[in-house]
């Protein structure tokens with residue numbers, strides 16, 4: 001197959017574009033599976049679950065406080081009722097019974113008030129903890145959003161770069177003789193499709209060619225397509 005010097009430089013340009021396309025795709029993959037982003041995401045998941053745990057603690061304590069308050073209410077109502085009865089009764093025996101009940105109710109009232117105070121203290125602490133956990137969670141949430149935005153922009157930049165590269169590639173492909181382009185594509189599916197002969201070395205496989213191969217190459221006219229005897233890439237002489 002014959003090959004013009006324009007076709008030779010087009011093949012080299014095509015190779016450069018294909019290398020750049022491969023690099024862009026790799027960069028894109030790397031960015032898409034960013035370990036930094038997944039680390040922040042994992043920390044966010046953890047922080048969100050910690051927040052939920054503390055929130056459920058807050059809710060439990062609030063329910064307990066409501067229960068104690070309602071018990072306290074019952075005890076206080078009972079005390080008021082007993083006090084009224086005590087004023088109304090004329091029986092000393094009844095009065096003794098009511099007083100004994102009032103003493104029990106007073107102890108119960110003390111217990112409930114202590115319990116209510118302790119729960120209030122506990123609630124205050126847990127609510128402070130909840131605030132901290134919320135701050136950490138919200139901060140990580142912002143970090144994830146920002147990292148996603150940066151990632152999205154980087155991916156878009158690569159994607160528009162790829163559109164340009166593919167345009168250029170299509171132009172070069174259209175300029176090359178179809179059979180030559182076909183040879184290039186076939187070789188590209190296997191390995192590096194084009195190499196430059198630099199001194200005695202093929203740049204596609206980095207092998208140093210033997211004297212016999214070099215002699216055969218120099219005996220071939222410049223406008224004839226030759227291959228690297230080591231890697232079968234289209235070999236272009238400088």
Ligand SMILES: [Zn+2]
Pocket residue numbers: 195202203204205206207228229230231232233
């Ligand atoms: Zn080679």
